[in-house]
Amino acid sequence: MDILSITGIEPAHAAKVSEGLQQLLADFQVYYTNLRGYHWHVRGPQFFTLHAQFEKMYDEAAEHIDEIAERLLQLGATPENRFSQYLKKSQIKEQTEVRQPSDIIPQILDSLKTLIAQERKVADLADEAGDIATSDLVSDIIDGQEKSVWMIASLLG
Structure with a gap:
């Protein structure tokens, strides 16, 4: 069944x-x-x-991962599930054995900056496609992340 023909999202827009x-x-x-x-x-x-x-933050991220993967399926795409491919594609680089809050906090803020920028790009693409569901999804994610940025940045003074 062609889901997009029912939802009214053009395949070319859905692909973007x-x-x-x-x-x-x-x-x-x-x-x-x-x-x-x-x-x-x-x-x-x-x-x-x-x-x-x-x-709390990684539990929230896991929920967002699932929501994004499910939205991909709704758009007729297959979500990537190989970590080797994530590492090739991700704009966020993996960290290991970082122990000091003074190192961790800036890395989290940098990652959130990257995520929010990508979410804004997706929101723009979704708006162009008339894809309200994806726009709402990323808007909700951004809303929570902007609050997190404010709270985390407060740790730095």
């Missing part, structure tokens, strides 16, 4: 939106894995607070 979502999926997968590492490796006097916060 899907390409942007595939990029976002790769970026989110690496971001998620980095958050897991930060959760495991963080040290110092803020350990309890940051350990719990990083878990």
